């Protein structure tokens with residue numbers, strides 16, 4: 001099977017989902033997304049369930065592992081590329097996932113009959129509009145706006161089966177790095193980006209061919225090879241930053257409609273070759289159509305889930321969507337480079353009970369030691385205490401009495417806890433706190 005995008009496509013055996021937007025006969029069915037209304041048609045196959053993932057923005061949520069990986073990658077690019085003390089790359093992480101077929105396909109030279117355009121692979125809102133299938137969908141518009149070095153980060157949508165490593169919504173970072181002749185060939189002013197037969201001022205009179213596996217026909221071999229060397233160095237630097245200097249890697253030749261030559265980078269991780277990104281030299285037609293006609297660029301795209309799952313040993317992609325504090329707290333307030341190994345939490349539900357108390361006159365909200373309280377909770381509650389966190393501090397405006405509120409999260413590893421038994425334990429904790437700290441339960 002042809003590989004279109006970086007991600008192992010399976011032959012999808014899903015039935016085409018007929019969308020159930022109930023409408024009266026002759027009425028025009030519309031879908032409203034982020035305050036914009038879209039008229040549905042015979043292409044519409046996006047479901048309410050899928051639409052419910054829009055705006056979750058996991059990649060921007062502080063405690064989500066995807067956000068940790070995002071920050072580490074952005075930092076790598078910020079610190080590796082600076083110009084007069086400023087970061088060279090600009091970062092776009094709030095672009096709307098609702099895009100046109102022009103953005104997702106046409107601008108990237110993906111042919112009309114390409115399998116990646118089919119209704120069975122994408123979530124269409126209507127014939128002309130879909131949920132982006134890759135972050136590369138924004139490449140042309142950002143080039144057109146005059147940018148030359150940028151990262152695009154966000155959620156992408158592809159129809160697929162759901163299992164421990166596949167989910168129809170996932171997250172990507174895509175990037176473009178462009179250079180003019182004077183930048184790329186600083187040290188070799190005699191070298192050129194383009195072959196003499198190609199006139200960058202009139203790109204459209206030249207048929208840019210990709211028959212030669214080494215380069216596009218408009219580019220010189222020197223420019224392509226130097227870009228390739230930089231691209232590969234930068235990306236190896238990135239995986240070494242994430243996985244350590246000794247990470248074993250290999251380059252695999254690849255094909256993408258929007259780059260030539262193209263490669264995939266695989267790393268050897270826990271006894272498996274793991275594909276982590278796709279990349280290549282941007283097809284000159286894309287640059288010429290979008291504006292900059294005197295540059296050569298490389299681009300790459302990588303999936304955040306796959307990296308986060310490997311780095312933190314997260315066994316199931318669905319956990320990324322968890323709102324369960326047993327999951328999120330493991331990534332909370334961590335230094336970016338800290339080694340984190342995810343510890344599976346029980347799949348039985350949590351019970352959350354709050355405890356609030358007035359402090360005795362000799363203590364204030366700033367002098368009370370929360371850690372003492374945490375120990376007491378664990379002493380009394382034992383293994384069913386999953387987490388204790390400070391929820392609120394309060395000073396009464398009139399009485400000036402100080403009060404604290406903590407949430408206690410209970411969960412049993414082998415069975416569902418009954419609220420009544422949790423309440424019993426909670427009462428015991430209240431009694432013990434009164435005794436130990438002289439507090440008054442509110």
Ligand code: DAH
Pocket residue numbers: 004005006007133134135136174175256258259278279280298299300301302
């Ligand atoms: N868009 C590709 C995908 O989703 C990944 C990719 C490959 C992005 C090569 C790029 C690139 O920018 O140059 O699978």
